[in-house]
Amino acid sequence: MAKIISGKEVSAAVKARVREECEQLKAQGVVPGLAVIIVGDDPASRVYVNNKKKACAEVGFHSEEFALPAETTEEELLSLVRELNERKDIHGILCQLPLPKHLDEKKVIHTIAPEKDVDAFHPSNVGQIMIGEYRFLPCTPAGVMEMIKSEGIEVSGKNCVVIGRSNIVGKPMAMLLLHENGTVTICHSRTKNLKEICSQADILVAAVGKPKFVTADMVKEGAVVLDVGINRDENGKLCGDVDFASVEKKAGYITPVPGGVGPMTIAMLMQNTLTAAKLLTGC
Ligand code: L34
Numbered sequence: 668m669a670k671i672i673s674g675k676e677v678s679a680a681v682k683a684r685v686r687e688e689c690e691q692l693k694a695q696g697v698v699p700g701l702a703v704i705i706v707g708d709d710p711a712s713r714v715y716v717n718n719k720k721k722a723c724a725e726v727g728f729h730s731e732e733f734a735l736p737a738e739t740t741e742e743e744l745l746s747l748v749r750e751l752n753e754r755k756d757i758h759g760i761l762c763q764l765p766l767p768k769h770l771d772e773k774k775v776i777h778t779i780a781p782e783k784d785v786d787a788f789h790p791s792n793v794g795q796i797m798i799g800e801y802r803f804l805p806c807t808p809a810g811v812m813e814m815i816k817s818e819g820i821e822v823s824g825k826n827c828v829v830i831g832r833s834n835i836v837g838k839p840m841a842m843l844l845l846h847e848n849g850t851v852t853i854c855h856s857r858t859k860n861l862k863e864i865c866s867q868a869d870i871l872v873a874a875v876g877k878p879k880f881v882t883a884d885m886v887k888e889g890a891v892v893l894d895v896g897i898n899r900d901e902n903g904k905l906c907g908d909v910d911f912a913s914v915e916k917k918a919g920y921i922t923p924v925p926g927g928v929g930p931m932t933i934a935m936l937m938q939n940t941l942t943a944a945k946l947l948t949g950c
Pocket of ligand 1: 714715718761762763764765786806807897905924925926927928929930932933
């Protein structure tokens with residue numbers, strides 16, 4: 668039976684660390700501030716944004732939510748971002764994705780000042796991740812790395828397989844594992860022999876977006892399995908990209924959904940906001 672790596676526990680430890688550092692900043696007159704923009708009324712985004720605001724309160728940050736109607740124009744959204752770029756009391760800006768279809772996510776990401784881009788989605792931050800000189804790590808991949816580290820699992824020299832190649836998770840995830848000297852393979856929808864490749868992984872990260880996609884026959888005995896997916900199963904219940912019930916019996920470590928990578932994404936956002944506040948104020 669696999670050991671379960673609890674995102675709830677690991678994220679609590681990260682937040683406790685951030686909270687302590689936040690107190691030190693406050694003693695120097697700086698209150699870290701995060702602005703969260705949400706456009707439209709996607710129910711999942713609403714839950715995630717609420718969890719982000721809650722985490723801000725827990726660690727002692729100032730947070731502001733900008734809830735815009737679904738029919739917001741591109742110019743309205745971009746002018747809000749520009750306004751937040753200028754504000755001295757806001758150190759981090761995050762625009763919750765996905766956006767309604769008529770809005771260009773790329774344009775919004777490009778407009779956020781790179782030094783306030785706590786998602787690390789701006790091309791300048793993405794480039795820095797590529798060369799290993801980062802100010803911010805993308806929250807979800809950074810959260811996965813933190814979970815690996817929390818168990819003292821060595822990445823160096825290991826076979827690491829990432830399923831999924833999105834700009835938000837798959838690609839930066841592969842890069843972080845590479846920086847830790849993993850031997851990294853990225854699989855995607857056109858990959859041949861997916862099962863064979865996955866079953867050689869010592870560390871397997873599932874970021875496919877398909878419920879219970881990773882089954883026990885794709886997993887090596889004793890592997891570390893990290894589940895980034897958040898889906899609903901046939902009964903409308905929250906589930907990951909990994910078939911937890913079967914994989915749990917074969918893996919060495921596994922992360923649950925919910926209570927796994929999701930809470931870690933939020934904890935790393937707190938970490939990035941703290942970093943942004945320090946960099947912008949020189950504290
Ligand atoms: N800009 N957009 C931007 N930044 C991000 O980092 C995100 N992401 C993803 C979607 N869009 C984004 C998130 O915040 C996914 N994501 C996210 C954040 C938190 C949780 C899940 C995804 C989370 O709190 N998950 C809980 C369960 C939540 C529930 O009940 O539905 C968990 O335990 O997994």
